Amino acid sequence: MATITQRAQSLLKSLPKSNKFRFVYFGDSWFDWGRTRAEAITRYQIFLGALETAARQKPKPLFILLGGDVVFTGAEQHYQYLTQKLNQFMNTYKIPVFIAPGNHERTGTNGSLDLYRKYISARLNYRVDAPRLRVIMLNDIGPGTAISGNYTNYYGFEQSGAALATFKTNLNSTPANSKVVVVMHVPPRTGTWTRTNGSTFTLTKDDGFPIGTPKNRDFLNTLRQNRNKVQKVLVGHVHDYATSKIDGIPYILEGQGGAVIGQNSIVLFEVNNGIVSSPKRIPITRSTQTPTKVFVNQSTLPNP
Template sequence: MKQGLCRLEKSVNFIDEFSAFSVIGDPGCDGLGAATMSIFARALAFPGLDFSIIAGDIVPFGSKQLYDNVREFIETLSVSPVYTLCGNHDTEFFNDYFGKRIYALVNNDILIIALDNSNRKFSPASLEFLRTVLAEHARENIMIFFHIPPKNSFSANSMDATSWKEFREIYLPYKHKIKYFVCGHVHSYFEGLVDDIPLIVTGGGGARLEFVSEKIDKEHEKNHLVLFYLDAEKCLKHKYKSLENLEYPKELQDEKLAAYLQKAFVNECVAHFKYRYYSEEARFRGLDGLSQLLKALSDSEYYHARNHSCVLNELKSLGCALEASIENESYEINTMYKDYMEYAVKNDHGLAKYTFWDALNAEKVHKKFLEDASAQYAQGKDIAVADYYTCSSCGFTFKAEEHPKRCPVCGAPQDKILKV
């Protein structure tokens, strides 16, 4: 099979035997920024796949530039053939870039049917194709893909009930062979049953996750793909696969590129800090217009740094981040600031001693806060909501029921202690 994006010209496409394939849901509807695309990259590069199917919402809206961008991205990164499903964000130009919206993939073991319900209804062409392809190519394993899910107990964001009734009349005679209905659209992951047929809704391939129901397993509230495979008896099975701590290492194998990314990340972090600092300075001087501009630039540089960090594979799951942060705080307390302080004192660098001392005291508090938070998170719990304050003079962090009157480290007055 062809590697990369498969632009289908035929309605019925015969494919090779396979071991496994993946379904990637909704990678692009929240924008094609690098943070989003880094999740999509991990999905496209997932090992051991014979092909992938994107379950719709590949672009945020119908712009040829966005279609060009995502087509090039898929062609560059995918390690196996990629088929596409039309989502409600993809309607304009979909056929030009991806080919048929209504099609089937078939071999001796499986029939995969892709239908278009991107406007919440199945078109007459979809229903007629379904009737024909089931009659002519039914297999022991049948999967039916469509972007917007039917009525379910998890999310009200579903397709038209009347259209589903028409669809149901066609598939019911083949119910015993239909192993899955697969949808995207809802940025979550859940499983259900429709006429005793498993329904899988997967929208975790890059878009911002939605927390749609308390009934959803907390372990599934992550970016993910769904792996499908045939067992020893040629029966179709599936597995949920988290993308949370998976890395996309290919580009970092280029040492020069990795150095460029690291330098760009550091420069953006510095720029973020400087623009924020000068925004505060402008506001103090009554220059509200300039302050607002500098704040906007500071925010922009933050997102640039975040995107570079995503490409560098430096952002991990929240649990891993808490553990790593505790280790970093311990290093700063026991080694870094300890050594820096000793050097500053030994060489009579009083000003440097001040800034190291202020930071050291704050890091001790940070470590305690993070340890408490990590312990709760490990049990699947949140910490209690509290009022936090930061001293804008030395950076000390408080948790207090009342606004502190003085900073215990630098002595700053109450108006210098800011509520978070």
Template sequence: MEPIYFIHLTDTHIISPRKGFLFNVDVITKLHLIFDAVKELSIKPQFVVISGDLTHDGDVEDYQFLKELLNEKSSELGIPVFTALGNHDSREVFREGYLSEEPTAEPYYYEKMIGELRLIVLDSQIPGRVGGHIDKGQLDWLASILQTPAPAGTILMFHHPILPTISPRTTLLLNREELATIIEDSDVIGILTGHIHYNSIGEFHGITSLTGAGTGFGFDPTTKDSIRVLDNSGFNFIMVKDRRMMVSPMSIPSTHKEMFRLPIEVSRKISS
């Protein structure tokens, strides 16, 4: 079986250009630079995934702009882009602005076959909260889907991480052990998440779990009394071969310098 290559992005935090910059950060240019870097790769990926926080508390205009931007990049690369929702997203507004559907508060989850690889996207959002949880309806659906293995295996994608990191503030998926009982001994070979704005890789019940760096800006995982926001931007180039997921973190030119800090009160709220 030939290797399957794809790109993992996360935490784009896009806002409409009419609104200016987010925290004085040009997140739109950062995303353009990411796609420029992908275009220059000698190995062409077969698809792109984005694991949530597509916009920053966005409205319909923000999602419409993001859709136009991603459609443009998808056309340029000749490959599809698949998205998940994060805590800064709105299910209703996403459906109206990005999907051009009637707005509903139902979780956004689905499966896609890309060649012999299966991608399953889940919705870990708890509306109005920073933390994450995957509801019983999705877990039951996932268990049913996984009864039939995919030839190259299955990749899961959702927003909230499932493994602790070196940061004392990591907000983990609340019911990760419920998820574990479903994916153990299944064909799941990798899990993709976001939320924390830096790369973190480990194993969850024997399955490779990747939390990606944000495309718009980064966080310093070592600060204890604040959130230190950095001029970082990156993505992950992923290869699936022999039913294993292998990850190459990549970055675009950035200063890696501190842009600002959020005080401890905000940090505690974000970590709650």
């Protein structure tokens, strides 16, 4: 069975290419999950609405990037239903979808990422190559195996396996005439973040990974040393929309893909010869589709 990423990479290769294109980013959807049936249906419609809103843009995006927490429970039926809907979307609109792992992709709060590997991507860290732009998708939520204790203690690159090495390899092998975008779930716990209304905030322990540990410092130093190459860092995890500039690199936090029901949005970027534009935030128009099943708390229920 091909993973979502394999299908997306194959689709991307088949599409016509230009040095000028667009892409969309969003995160934190909790697809089709809720504490009630109504919440689950709403999140289903927000998630599909986000994809449909992206597909309606003119010209349409070359690809869509998701910053993790697409599912909530990490249960196999949840992954299966997500895979079915994403494959339908890619078949219909011919827009590839790529997903970085989030903490909710674990099968259970402290479970493994085995089902992420089975359904979304066999590699927890991988790259997406487009004309003069390389997107590096990173796992910064901890090891792919089951973990113990507070899962927030694993955020960052200290215990995320090959993430840091893969990041450096893909960064160093980026062609000289290309730029880079980095996608990961958890932001670093530094900088000041600014919302669209001008209010600001800083990240708490659970919201970001610490910047003082050796591998996390190495990651941020590598970004800083390559700030002329790295165009944007795209993160989620915090259910808000905000921007920051850390070591001269623009960060965009978009965690309003459905986990929080309300001001849901996607972010559109223009790319011209590798140069990535400032973000354009677009409100999500909810889909009119209804699910055939919903995930309510820990149960899978038919709908209606």
